[in-house]
Amino acid sequence: MHLSRLAMSVGQSATLKLNELAGILKAEGKPVVHLGGGEPEEKIPQGAYDASLKKLDTRYIRYTATSGIPELKAEISSYTEKNYGLKPSAKNIVVSGGAKQAIYNFLMAVVDPGSEVVFPAPYWVSYPEMVKMVYGTPVVVRPEPGKLLPDIQEMDRHITSNTRAVMLNSPNNPSGMIYPEEFVRELVEICEYRGVYLMMDDIYNRLVFGGASAPNAFALSKQPLNDSIIVSINGVSKMYSMTGYRIGWSVASEAITQAMVKIQAQITSCPSALSQAAAAGAMAEQGSFVEDLRVQLEKKRDLLISELKKFKKVKIHIPQGTFYSFPDFSAYEPDSEKLSKLLLDKAMVVTVPGKEFGLDGHLRLSYCGSEKDIVEGLSRIRKILDA
């Protein structure tokens, strides 16, 4: 039977594959430590729980408007006003099945077959495959060896007349780096001048440490939202520990939002009504859920860094946000796939090879799990590598 070229060319998600593997090993009773995870271990906020039950109690779980329910859009609008100083209307917002679907809506709305989408390495593992899924060409801009930030001139050099969009994820998965304000400002200018969209993947923008904040691209542009080339992506998965609900969103000009709504209507009709109610409940809660999670993650980040400092030859880049770190292990083994496999085989520790994020020599180590796992995982790795 025939499989499409797309089905045959698109890669499996490396991180989801590792999550499955960790689950299988655990179920087999193996003493595996999972430092490859991508979700907080916290329970969902009370507001999400209450709103889920309230909605379920109605026993009416129907289709909603394609772009989302008004209550959730109102929460997203307030969130955007509070965190970006800009109040989008309901016509600037699309609620989706996770930030992932919001990114697909965006890519499908702007990419023609063969047109290019530019993004820096290290990138979120899914970006290249997502661009390929819409028949676009991913164009990766790499930093100089030893660095995580590419020169802005290099970004500019890779943007051509065939470029439709630039994608930036800040704070960044896998490195935890916040792109400097000057870099984002110049990127906004370049994209506006060249007339290409700038997609800001802000899914970790509240999970930042040491008083830092991720530069807000909208504030670095003079364009009003409805003339803007900026498309901001966010969601409840990470900051509210609601990965399983699958709710994300985009904030953008009305013109591109309309195109994204048309696309989403033909793909899923609408996001789950139950999940939308839960997300609105989480966002309406006046409590300190996000701040408490942020504080927990900062503590875990500090713990991970202090454990990494015990290694003889690891080069550390201190994460400024997210729940990932991206240390350079190349002094031990430059092939990150080989190293990750060795650590799984010999130490039963799951890590993600840097190669999956476009930079070999590094490993992505998550600190969203328990403190015990962080200490145990790194001490097992050290026993193998520094023995």
Ligand SMILES: Cc1ncc(COP(=O)(O)O)c(C=O)c1O
């Ligand atoms: C950078 C980045 N963007 C988007 C997503 C997708 O988030 P969601 O679970 O809301 O689809 C993830 C999830 O890992 C991510 O790390």
